[in-house]
Amino acid sequence: MITFIVVFLVALAMTLILTPQVITWAQRYGLMDVPVGEAKEVHVRPTPRLGELAIFPAFALAVVVAWLLPIERQDATEGVRTLGLLAGALIIFALGLWDDARELSPAPQFIVLIAASAIPILVGVRLAAVPNPLTGETIVLPAALAFLLTLFWIVGSATTVNWIDGLDGLATGVVAIAAAILAVRTFFLGQESVALLPLALLACCLGFLVYNRHPARIFLGGGAYLLGYLIGAISLFGGPKSATLLLVLAVPIIDVAWIIINRMRTRRLPIYGDRGHLHHRLFDMGLSQQRVVLLYYAVAGLFGLLAVALPNAQTKFVALLLTVVAVFVILYRLSHHQP
Numbered sequence: 001m002i003t004f005i006v007v008f009l010v011a012l013a014m015t016l017i018l019t020p021q022v023i024t025w026a027q028r029y030g031l032m033d034v035p036v037g038e039a040k041e042v043h044v045r046p047t048p049r050l051g052e053l054a055i056f057p058a059f060a061l062a063v064v065v066a067w068l069l070p071i072e073r074q075d076a077t078e079g080v081r082t083l084g085l086l087a088g089a090l091i092i093f094a095l096g097l098w099d100d101a102r103e104l105s106p107a108p109q110f111i112v113l114i115a116a117s118a119i120p121i122l123v124g125v126r127l128a129a130v131p132n133p134l135t136g137e138t139i140v141l142p143a144a145l146a147f148l149l150t151l152f153w154i155v156g157s158a159t160t161v162n163w164i165d166g167l168d169g170l171a172t173g174v175v176a177i178a179a180a181i182l183a184v185r186t187f188f189l190g191q192e193s194v195a196l197l198p199l200a201l202l203a204c205c206l207g208f209l210v211y212n213r214h215p216a217r218i219f220l221g222g223g224a225y226l227l228g229y230l231i232g233a234i235s236l237f238g239g240p241k242s243a244t245l246l247l248v249l250a251v252p253i254i255d256v257a258w259i260i261i262n263r264m265r266t267r268r269l270p271i272y273g274d275r276g277h278l279h280h281r282l283f284d285m286g287l288s289q290q291r292v293v294l295l296y297y298a299v300a301g302l303f304g305l306l307a308v309a310l311p312n313a314q315t316k317f318v319a320l321l322l323t324v325v326a327v328f329v330i331l332y333r334l335s336h337h338q339p
Helices: 004-028 052-068 078-102 106-124 143-163 170-188 191-211 221-233 241-246 250-265 277-282 289-309 314-337
Strands: 129-131 138-140
Touching: 004 052, 004 143, 004 191, 052 078, 052 191, 052 221, 078 138, 078 191, 078 221, 106 143, 106 241, 129 221, 143 170, 143 221, 143 250, 170 191, 170 221, 170 241, 170 289, 191 221, 241 250, 250 277, 250 289, 250 314, 277 289, 277 314, 289 314
Parallel strands: none
Antiparallel strands: 129 138
């Protein structure tokens, strides 16, 4: 238990120490998110970005400390897979810094994100089998399909978290909830060393949330991609827990799917942002940022508890199917609502 406490405190303390420094650096060097009147903007004053500069070093240090402390590791390949996770995270960290400084267009961001996400897959972080939602039987995937499906999963997780980073503390808090659920579920599956990864990520999110909650003193910036990449890849350690993460992130994922479909239907490129996200629509209806964010937290937490409590893949599939229908109905009604 001491190992868990040390890893959590290292990640939390490092994030709490780094974040104020990053705020100062961003202000000094003009790395600010300045509102320019875009539809998706809700902030009204220049705010520092560079969230990845606080989160990545804290997470990496916590992982290194975890490997120095005594804890049983059941998988001989865990070390190389962890290195692959950090290598991909390092590339996304660099991408985030570059984007926050130079504002890259979506195309190069997406290419680098794909390349970085492929690294942990190449060293064994892979969705090699999926449960049949109708029978519960395990379906072993061909190697090529497993690679592509895992790549889609990690890139999709990163994109989803990046796209919900539209209100203060929203993306950070949702990832924190997902990390907490993964840490608990992994621990009770007897994979204690693997549980340290989501635990470290949880601590980083909580430390950053101190400064990222409304009114935010700093934004995630490129850190949104980093958080999404980490939670997506970590969910595949020690055996896939993708169904768990899928339920926790159900509403944001369905919202992303709705946005993509809606933009393509109106002949717009999906990669360019607008104010059509669910959190924007709720905000435009008169809910405060805090209430929208707390609503997302409550839904993510509820679905996370369901993911832990539901006994098998069939019940999780039914829960997810009902969620998809409900969220699409809500999005459809909101799309016809005039704020």
